[in-house]
Amino acid sequence: MKRPAKVEEVVGVACMVVLVLLTLGNVLTRYFTDASFAWTEEISIFLIVVMTLAGAASIAARDGHIRIEFLYDGGSARRRRMLRLVSAIATTLLFAVLAGLFGVTLADEIKWGETSMGLGVPRWWFTAPIPLFCAAIAWRAGVAGWHVWREPASPDPVVALDP
Amino acid sequence: MIGTLLFVVFIALMLAGAPIGVALGIGGIAAIAAANVDVPWWGLFAAPQNMHASIAKYPLLALPMFVLVGSIFDRSGVARRMVTFAEACVGRAPGTLPMVAILVAMVLGGISGSGPANAAAVGGVMIAAMAKAGYPAAFSASVVGAAAATDILIPPSIAFIVYSVNVPGASVPALFAAGMVPGILAGLALIVPAVLISRRHGFGESERSRARPPFWHSLGAASWGLAAPVLILGGMRVGWFTPTEAAVVAVAYGLFIGIAIHRSIGWRDLYPIFREATEVSAVIMLVLALAGIFAYAVNTLGIADPVVAAVKNLGLGSTGTLILLFVVMTVLGMVLDGVSIFLVFLPLLYPLMIAFAWDPVWFGVLLTMKIAIGQFTPPMAVNLMVACRLAQVRMEQTLPWIGWMIVSFVVATLLVLFIPELALWLPRRLGY
Numbered sequence: 245m246k247r248p249a250k251v252e253e254v255v256g257v258a259c260m261v262v263l264v265l266l267t268l269g270n271v272l273t274r275y276f277t278d279a280s281f282a283w284t285e286e287i288s289i290f291l292i293v294v295m296t297l298a299g300a301a302s303i304a305a306r307d308g309h310i311r312i313e314f315l316y317d318g319g320s321a322r323r324r325r326m327l328r329l330v331s332a333i334a335t336t337l338l339f340a341v342l343a344g345l346f347g348v349t350l351a352d353e354i355k356w357g358e359t360s361m362g363l364g365v366p367r368w369w370f371t372a373p374i375p376l377f378c379a380a381i382a383w384r385a386g387v388a389g390w391h392v393w394r395e396p397a398s399p400d401p402v403v404a405l406d407p
Numbered sequence: 408m409i410g411t412l413l414f415v416v417f418i419a420l421m422l423a424g425a426p427i428g429v430a431l432g433i434g435g436i437a438a439i440a441a442a443n444v445d446v447p448w449w450g451l452f453a454a455p456q457n458m459h460a461s462i463a464k465y466p467l468l469a470l471p472m473f474v475l476v477g478s479i480f481d482r483s484g485v486a487r488r489m490v491t492f493a494e495a496c497v498g499r500a501p502g503t504l505p506m507v508a509i510l511v512a513m514v515l516g517g518i519s520g521s522g523p524a525n526a527a528a529v530g531g532v533m534i535a536a537m538a539k540a541g542y543p544a545a546f547s548a549s550v551v552g553a554a555a556a557t558d559i560l561i562p563p564s565i566a567f568i569v570y571s572v573n574v575p576g577a578s579v580p581a582l583f584a585a586g587m588v589p590g591i592l593a594g595l596a597l598i599v600p601a602v603l604i605s606r607r608h609g610f611g612e613s614e615r616s617r618a619r620p621p622f623w624h625s626l627g628a629a630s631w632g633l634a635a636p637v638l639i640l641g642g643m644r645v646g647w648f649t650p651t652e653a654a655v656v657a658v659a660y661g662l663f664i665g666i667a668i669h670r671s672i673g674w675r676d677l678y679p680i681f682r683e684a685t686e687v688s689a690v691i692m693l694v695l696a697l698a699g700i701f702a703y704a705v706n707t708l709g710i711a712d713p714v715v716a717a718v719k720n721l722g723l724g725s726t727g728t729l730i731l732l733f734v735v736m737t738v739l740g741m742v743l744d745g746v747s748i749f750l751v752f753l754p755l756l757y758p759l760m761i762a763f764a765w766d767p768v769w770f771g772v773l774l775t776m777k778i779a780i781g782q783f784t785p786p787m788a789v790n791l792m793v794a795c796r797l798a799q800v801r802m803e804q805t806l807p808w809i810g811w812m813i814v815s816f817v818v819a820t821l822l823v824l825f826i827p828e829l830a831l832w833l834p835r836r837l838g839y
Contacts, residue, residue, distance in 0.1 A: 253682060253685075253686075256682075256685040256686070256689060257678065257681045257682050257685050259685070260471060260475065260681050260684060260685045260688075261681060263468065263471065263472070264472070264475070264655055264658055267468065267472070267651060267652060267655040268655045268656075268658075268659060270652065271648060271652045271655065271656060285465050288465060288468055289463045289464070289465055289468075290463075292462060292463070292464075292467060292468055292471070292692070293459065293462055293463055295471065295685060295688070295689065295692075296462055296688070296689050296692040296693055296696060297689075297693075298689070299685045299686050299688065299689025299690070299693075300689045300690070300693040302686065302689075303686055303689060303690060308686075308690070309426035309427070309428060309429070309690060309693065310426060310427050310428075310690055310694065310744055310747060311421070311424055311425065311426045311427055312421055312422070312424065312427075312742050312743060312787075313787070314742070314786050314787070315422060315424055315742075316424035327423055327424040328424070330423045330424070330425065331423065331424050331425045331426065331429070334420055334423075334425045334429050334430075334433060335425065335426060335429045337433070338429050338432045338433050338436070341436065341451075341454075342432070342454065342455060342458065345451055345452060345454060345455045346455045348448075348452075349452065349455055349456075374455075374459070
């Protein structure tokens with residue numbers, strides 16, 4: 245299915261690319277020099293978290309997260325529409341709450357000036373994108389739900405792959 | 408009371424079709440809030456903390472990297488060359504093509520860590536070849552879907568990485584080594600029914616008249632791909648790289664083969680490859696993150712203890728309890744994917760494992776074999792779904808064939824259950 249690239253999608257893919265390059269750089273520098281590249285570990289962890297949430301937002305936009313599909317896609321059109329609405333509301337609600345909680349965590353970290361264990365930079369640098377992307381997931385799921393609400397005959401969602 | 412709330416909310420949301428991660432997260436948050444009504448903010452800051460802590464782990468980096476390896480090797484053109492080489496080895500007769508499909512899936516299992524990627528790579532080549540040789544499409548889809556399930560047993564494996572980051576005392580290298588023998592056993596267990604069914608129905612009779620591919624030439628063409636598992640597994644074994652680094656080296660190697668040697672990957676394919684890997688990883692890791700909230704709620708509210716005590720009091724003993732677990736998880740595996748089930752039950756499985764003093768590595772292998780069976784047991788069978796899509800058959804049409812594969816795979820699992828050494832011998836021998 246052709247779909248326009250979303251900001252979150254591009255951010256997620258960019259994180260993946262940087263993760264590959266950082267780790268590859270680690271292997272190479274370790275073999276060709278004595279220099280340690282280990283300080284990148286904190287950045288890699290940060291990128292894993294951002295990649296997860298950004299990727300999750302782009303999948304939420306097309307309602308592709310894993311669920312019990314045969315219940316979700318079965319039954320009458322009316323029932324399917326109901327389940328899509330419930331699912332969208334639940335997702336939006338959860339990630340709105342999480343965005344709020346992460347937001348407060350972020351505010352506390354800025355207030356107390358905590359620094360990170362590895363690089364010694366302010367902790368909040370790493371936390372800052374988290375509430376943002378949680379809000380993005382809530383937003384994307386909410387918009388998907390809004391489309392279902394507006395037009396009852398929405399197409400079936402794309403089935404996501406998992407391991 | 409709060410325990411009931413946790414599970415009622417979780418199950419109700421699951422039945423309403425909410426994404427599994429969302430059901431886990433809301434269930435967990437509701438239980439945390441209900442348990443802390445008199446605490447400021449209802450103790451809810453445990454939710455973001457545990458969610459973050461569940462994925463902010465360096466060893467978890469191996470997961471997206473091995474998903475990416477799967478996406479790359481799926482398109483690198485190695486599967487086709489391996490198939491030709493395998494045909495040169497086993498010859499052409501009824502039942503040899505399914506055998507080739509299973510063997511190639513096993514070798515690819517030594518490169519990629521995810522079942523659906525394996526099913527796509529093997530199915531992309533084998534389903535057309537088997538159709539031309541006169542195998543029914545539904546039978547081919549069954550063989551490919553089942554064969555791809557060996558992928559998560561044969562190292563590297565995404566299921567083992569998820570298990571390792573959640574279970575103390577089971578390192579990724581130990582699990583990888585432990586999966587090797589059971590993975591090969593499972594592959595052999597699939598070859599037996601596939602060959603017997605083909606012979607019995609005379610599938611692939613027309614193959615006899617076709618020439619066997621030349622051995623040395625096809626070995627040469629397949630050598631780039633065949634070197635990949637040696638590089639990945641050997642590199643980890645001799646300590647050149649950690650599992651994560653091995654995955655990244657495999658990414659670079661796979662891109663090199665695909666772009667420069669087999670020329671099956673163009674620069675334009677790179678974005679879709681990375682996007683697919685990012686999204687597949689994000690789906691798994693989001694469940695992992697939100698399962699962290701659920702696990703925290705189950706652990707701190709003391710929900711696990713009475714359940715574990717009740718299971719122990721059934722008096723089934725160690726083996727009986729394992730078989731009970733197996734049956735319960737297989738039934739649930741019909742509606743949910745395996746890694747999610749494992750994450751939901753982890754807070755209960757871990758104390759059970761301690762209570763019965765099960766070896767964490769062996770238990771991990773058993774759980775992974777169970778997940779593997781779920782990957783090709785309809786209706787919720789991710790590998791079979793991919794294979795059916797490639798073969799253009801409906802999943803119901805595979806029912807006459809897939810049952811035999813499932814039975815055979817279950818027998819292999821029972822062997823590992825009754826003879827733990829099958830899993831534990833290799834990691835001990837290698838000193839993990």
